Amino acid sequence: MDHELSPDELESLLAAYAIDAVDDDERRAVEEHLRRSPAAADEVARLREAAAMLAIAGGPPPEGLWEQLEAKLQVSESARPPAPVIGIGSRRAPSPASPAAPAAPAPGEGDRARRSRRRPLLAAVAAAVVVLLLVGGVIVVASRGGNDNPTTTAALAADARRQPGARTATLVDDAGNPLATAVVLRDGRGYLDSSLPALPAGRTYQLWSVGGSQPVSLGLLGRAPSVVAFAASPGTASLAVTEEVAGGVSAPTRAPVAVGEVRA
């Protein structure tokens, strides 16, 4: 491109950009524009929803293609350490047909295979790799560290309670019976130790940070959680646990089974 595009020119390119019909220079210029203009970014998102309609044609994917894809997942699985049999979110024992979640690396634990899975910017979040998904304005924090090793996590949790600035919570049910205790550190790292009753297959417990305008998911706890690491906002006011369908939900669908305020 031999000249800077004017705002009008950029606006006129949004639709073509939305269907990848611009050249590389124009694409870079539009993307720069989108970073500065939320309105333009919204417009592109709307046009893309419309463009996706052009691809309405469906039908099943080719026979055997999933099996090929699954084999590739297993190749990347084999680089991971074996997952512990008991752990958070382990809906069933790992089998060759279902890649199991990797163990969450403990801080300072030197395992190259695990490290290679961690995203550098997020590696600072010690106990679990955290994925942020923006869900209709609610940030869902999904712990990508799945099957924590209970022994290690329990040790970390015990240690966390002795850290300066650690805050704790006791989560109780409607009748006031304590079902779980939690500790939240200054940096937002947290641990939940629970005696929640095991759930049937297809269900999971999900942990939430409450107190803001909407509950924020802190991750899935699995059917029979014991000690679980999570990452919360350091200022988290209260924690709640709900029972949900396996795989979790973006907002709680029912009243919590246990809630508790986080106190200094």
Place this chain on the structure above:
Amino acid sequence: MTPPGPYAQTDDVGLLIAVARYDGDALAEAYRRHAGAVFALASRMLWERATAEELVQEIFLRLWEQPERYERTRGSLRTFLLMDAHARCVDRIRSDSRRRNREERVGRAEMAEAYDVDLEAWDLTLAEQVREALDTLQDGERAAIELAYFGGHTYREVANILELPEGTVKSRIRTGLTRLRSQLVDRGIDGSWITS
């Protein structure tokens, strides 16, 4: 493809959360829901079954490796996967075209017609609505959009093919897509138009 698994009732956002935890069953469910559409788009753009299959694998491997690339506020998971697939197809078409002559590419684009791919039952009503929405496009808008979208052409190339000024093509793409968008909103198939 395997029958519906433990995530059959989970919404797309829930699937993404589980995929982020390296849950293969969740990826299988996302594949079950959306791979057909991705494959249909790739087949139509790339014209080679093997290349289209490769592309489907690439798209779902990327979802597995980088689920955080998906932002719910920017549309449904299906739209995200289709846009991802579309961009990859366009890359392939453009690098490929350096070795092909222009006539052949034009021929390919003109052959790209007719929505005659088999549709799953859940798609049928929706497909009918989308066809009706597409029918509200003016011929010029539709030609420009389809050449660009399915042919992988830039608006400049479309202008050459249709022998129209570039500005005309840009504005036809824009008015056409905007019209399509409002038609779809009117029909209540806005945004998360299909999640299961």
